[in-house]
Amino acid sequence: MKKSLLSLSALVLLISGVTFAQTTVLSITELLQGAEFGYTAEQNISVSEMTSSEISFTSPILKDIGGEYVLDYRVSYSPYPIEDLALADNEEILNTVKTKSFTPKSGEDVVEFSLEVEADQLSTGSTYYVTVTPLDMYEYPGYSSQQLCFNFEKGDYALGDACLSYDTVEEHAVATTTTGEHSAAGVDFTLANVSHTIDGNDVTFRWTALDGSDEVDIFVFDIKEEIWKRVATVEMKDEIYVYRMTWDAEHIFEFRPNSGGKEYRYTFNAMRSDPTTPAPEPVIPVTPETWPFETGLLVVILTILTYAGVKYYRRNTV
Numbered sequence: 001m002k003k004s005l006l007s008l009s010a011l012v013l014l015i016s017g018v019t020f021a022q023t024t025v026l027s028i029t030e031l032l033q034g035a036e037f038g039y040t041a042e043q044n045i046s047v048s049e050m051t052s053s054e055i056s057f058t059s060p061i062l063k064d065i066g067g068e069y070v071l072d073y074r075v076s077y078s079p080y081p082i083e084d085l086a087l088a089d090n091e092e093i094l095n096t097v098k099t100k101s102f103t104p105k106s107g108e109d110v111v112e113f114s115l116e117v118e119a120d121q122l123s124t125g126s127t128y129y130v131t132v133t134p135l136d137m138y139e140y141p142g143y144s145s146q147q148l149c150f151n152f153e154k155g156d157y158a159l160g161d162a163c164l165s166y167d168t169v170e171e172h173a174v175a176t177t178t179t180g181e182h183s184a185a186g187v188d189f190t191l192a193n194v195s196h197t198i199d200g201n202d203v204t205f206r207w208t209a210l211d212g213s214d215e216v217d218i219f220v221f222d223i224k225e226e227i228w229k230r231v232a233t234v235e236m237k238d239e240i241y242v243y244r245m246t247w248d249a250e251h252i253f254e255f256r257p258n259s260g261g262k263e264y265r266y267t268f269n270a271m272r273s274d275p276t277t278p279a280p281e282p283v284i285p286v287t288p289e290t291w292p293f294e295t296g297l298l299v300v301i302l303t304i305l306t307y308a309g310v311k312y313y314r315r316n317t318v
Contacts, residue, residue: 036065038134038142045113045132045145047157053117053124055150055157058110064136072135075100075113077120081129081163082147083252083265117152124152127167164265165190187213187261194255194266201272203243203251209236213257218243221252228254245272 039045039062049056062070078085078097085097098120104111113132117124132145149166150157158166192207205218218232218241234241236257245251248271256263 037136038062039145045148047148050150050157052152052155054114056112056114057148058112059132059145060110061104062134062142064142068137070134070136071103073102073111074133074135075102075130076133077115077128077130079126079128082131083267127151129163161267164267187257187259189255189257189264190262192264194264196268198270201245203245203270205241205243207239209239213259213261215258217256217258219254219256223247223250245270248272
């Protein structure tokens with residue numbers, strides 16, 4: 001049976017027993033294409049306080065597609081990052097996701113959330129990954145927030161893409177067979193400072209070459225076929241690779257050094273568009289050519305003959 005690819009938004013609703021009007025399980029593709037409200041880069045969660053046993057964070061109050069204020073926010077947390085949960089086919093792993101529902105307080109302009117060691121049965125030595133999913137009045141999910149990860153014992157947290165390398169890959173190897181297979185001692189690609197730029201449909205990746213590996217295998221997770229695909233093997237020293245996008249929204253890549261070691265997972269959202277159109281070259285006006293003498297003389301002769309013909313015609317018709 002084909003493995004079901006779930007987003008954390010779908011897991012939130014599945015675990016909390018919410019039934020959709022159309023379906024009970026939404027794939028990442030369906031959510032990314034269908035969500036018409038939710039969190040954006042400008043409106044997202046932020047941590048307000050963290051102690052040795054509690055973390056508090058806030059969110060702006062969002063509006064749904066109809067312009068109404070969202071009153072239901074589902075906080076989902078698990079010892080596994082959303083990227084691993086999306087690829088997991090182990091029911092035990094999926095069942096680690098827990099949810100809490102929060103509603104904005106009257107008179108407040110933000111939504112306040114908190115997770116506590118005792119109340120939420122958290123381990124102080126474990127790392128947890130959190131996202132917030134807004135639900136409209138029909139309990140349909142919008143775009144989830146950026147990921148928050150934290151560890152009480154470490155006493156720190158991270159947000160967004162920083163959570164991809166917050167903990168070691170080995171701790172999450174059980175969630176998917178593709179993560180951790182290459183995590184033997186060797187090059188740690190999380191130190192390669194991977195970045196990307198987009199021009200039209202082309203994504204240009206750049207990194208800093210690391211000693212200890214000659215090549216890097218680059219994989220992308222195909223959200224339609226639900227499999228990892230190797231798109232290229234490039235020289236470590238090249239420090240650049242250009243990928244042509246074939247779908248919109250979320251893209252998940254893995255960079256795996258061929259000598260083993262720690263791979264690096266890189267995620268971003270993008271929409272395809274036309275490549276940047278180069279500026280038109282300046283038009284240089286062309287100066288009309290001067291007629292040569294012979295051409296000018298011919299025009300004069302034709303003018304005289306025409307004038308003489310007209311006079312002759314008029315004289316004979318009077």
